[in-house]
Structures are given as structure tokens and as C-alpha cells.
Amino acid sequence: MRETTARKALSLLDLTDLSDGCDAAAIETLCRQAQTPFGPTAAICIWPRFVAQARGILGEGHAVRIATVVNFPSGDLPVADVVAETRQAITDGADEIDLVVPYRAFLAGNEAAVTDMVTAVKAACPAPVRLKTILETGEIKDPALIRRASDLAIAAGGDFIKTSTGKVAVNATPEAAEIMLTAIKESGKPVGFKPAGGVRTVADAGLYLALAANILGADWASPKTFRFGASGLLGDILAVLGGQAAPAKPAGY
Template sequence: MTEQYDNAQLAVSLMDLTSLNSSDTTSDIQLLINSINPTLGTPAAVCVYSDFVDDAKIALAARELNHVKVATVTNFPAGDAPLSDVINETLIAIERGADEIDLVIPYKALIAGDESTVLEYIQQSKKACAARAQLKVIIESGELKIDKLITKATNLAIQGGADFVKTSTGKVPVNATLEATKVMLSAIKQSGEVVGFKAAGGVKTVADAKDYLALTRSIMGDDYLQADTFRFGASSLLSDVYKVLEK
């Protein structure tokens, strides 16, 4: 039971509590923030659409949770918006107060063998973030499918200046998997760079989280399991974590 409690406590501190539904409203974002119980632990960030960054900031401030960061997504979810639009939405999101930008790479271009376009999206997004926001790069590992492409996408993200490399949008049939996580973490480790990792989509329970934490610990070591370098992107994980912690 103690191990389960420890995993739950760690998982909440590494969570990007997420709501990215096309039907989201301001009141949905308010409910999301209200679901945080500071006595049981607070997430590292909340992740919402750019239109709701202001709402999330206000709702967090009202609950004295200003330390919780606000993340948003760009080029989401299909990864095929023109670069000029992506940079524009990045700059607007930062003006709204976004602390972190989760960029979807043009992964279909990568599948077609076009690495330079992918690198340009990452580099230009990093430039737009400058020192004002962290860049988390979503490679959509479930669509890349093969280890070689997942490794290539991870390496391009690192080369382009990503602060984190993230598995998935959560909007495709296959999202975070332990197999893809192993490939991505191995590429990060081999690069020798300090780059974070985010598992998103499908991590729903403390038992799920435990497997990711154990795998990450085995590749990257204990010190990597902090919010600066490891995140879970999740919408339903929080309630399971709180159930464990309440017991």
C-alpha cells in the first residue's frame, strides 16, 4: 500500500491536468480547476485550449494555485496547419499567459520522409517561445508506429530546442505506450541533453502511472522524475490518484 501511495503522490506532482474537448466552455475549465484538492496534492500544470488560458489563470489565482502552470496546444491535433498560423497561435497563447506550448509536429510530413519541415516547425516555435514559455513537442508516436521514426522524431525535437518531447495528442487510436516511451527516453538519454518527457493519452490509473514511473526510473534514474523533466498528460488520472491518497 505504501508503494501505491508513493506512486500516487508522485504522479499528481508530475501531472498536466488536461481538458482538450471541442465542447469545452469556461465553466468546464472552472470545474477542471475546482477538481484540484491542494491537501491531496497539486498538478504541475493544467493543459487547455488557448481560448481558455486566461480563464485557467484566473481560476488558479482565485484558489491561490498560482504555482500551477498553464499549458496550451498548437498545430493541434492534426499537425498540418501552415507554419505561419502555428507561430501566430503560439504568440497569441503566450500573450494570454501560457507558460508552456505543446506543439504537434507535422508528423505526416515526417512519415513521408520530410525531416526539414518538421525541424523548421520546432525551431520556429522555439524561437517564438523565446524565454517566455517552455516548448513541449508532440511527436504523435502512435501514428509514427515504428521505432526508427519515433527515434527520428525525438531527435528532431531535441535538435530543434524542445524542452520536452511528448508522445501523443490523445486524439488518435494509439496514444502513450510503454514501448514508445522506452524508445523516446532512450533517444533522450543518448542525446546527452537535458530534455523532459511527457506521456499523454491513456494513463488513467495509479497502476498505469506506476509502470511509466518504473520504466523511466530504470532508464533515466530517480532524479529525472520531477516536474522539470517528466509529465503525465491526463484528464482522468487525478480522480484515481486522489482515491488512493484519500485512503
């Protein structure tokens, strides 16, 4: 069972390096790590300034997709700036855009800020580029508001709703995941889900996959509908698949 979960998690992993100290050498390493003996991860998720480098390493049409972040991590940039950031990232070779919604404005009662941002950035993402909307659920906290933010992001055209940036005290939680997965189910739209931050072991991954199966069906989770945002999860996946002892748990994303 652990091996089955590990193989599934590998296929759904956005292998992430959004560390402050990330550099060109780290991107080379990340691109290499994403191509494992057991198959590729779904994507890498990196800062925008490294997208062109990663595209040069991976080439066009590679099995490992390139995701990058915009309006990250604050969620406070003007819409025009975020649209420009998005367009540049796509020009550089990004396949997927992970957008932080203006959650502080939302918490202050400005729902239109979320709708306007997601709508504008979605319009800047030509198919097949996918837009993942980061709600920062650990800062929103209130279950009713997490549900409302989910509904707004879905209605505005987000292809995924994602829990967190990994840059705040509380990131992905099963409680937030259940709310978001239920919002997806009740929307009736083909929207995906991405828990991010704090998913570090195959057991952690299994918990989120079980939630998705319970709410949306056993066959729902695929790379088109479900991703894990993590930097440390790959080590545990490889340990399980290789029959090795699990590595020490990392402290980061």
C-alpha cells in the same frame, strides 16, 4: 508503494481537458480540481481559447502552470500560423506550449518540416515558457521513425518530447516511451518526457515512472523533466491518497 507513486504522479500531472465540448464552466472546474487536498497538479492543459480565463482564475505565479496546445491535433498548419497561435497563447498567459509536430509530413519523408516547425515555435517561446513537442507516436508506429522524430525534436530545441495528442487510436505506450526516454538519455540534453493519452491509473503511471527510473535514474523524474498528460488519472490518484475505492475508469484522455 501505491501511495508513494500516487503522490509522485500528482506532482507530475498535466490535468487535461481537450474535449470538444469543453466550455468556460469546465475550465473553472478544472482549475479547482488542479488544487487538491494533497497538493497541486503540475499544470492544466487546455485549448488556447481558454488560457486567458484560466490565468484570470489562477493568477500570476500560481503553483499550477497553464499549458496549451498549438497545431493541434492535426499537425498540419503552416509554420507562420502556429507561431502566431503560440505568441497569442503566451500573451494570454500560457506557461507551456504543447506543439504537434508535422508528423504526416515527417512520415512522407520531410524531416525538415519537423525541424523548421520546432525551431520556429521555440523561438516564439521566451524563457521561462517551455515547449513540449507532440510526436503522435501511435501514428508514426515504426520504432526507428519514433526514434528519429525524437532526435529531430530534441535537436531543434524542444524542452520535452510528448507521445500523443490523445486524439488518435493509439496514444502513449510503454514501447514508445522506452524509445523516447532512450533518445533523451543519449542526447545528453536536459529534455523532459510526457506520456499522454491512456494513462488512467496509478498503476499505469507507475509503469512509466519505472521506465524513466531504469533509463535515466531514480531521481530523474521531476516536474521539470516528466509530465503525465491525462484527464482521468487524477480520480485514481485521489482515491489512492484518500484510501477510497478507485472510481470507474473514464473512456477519454
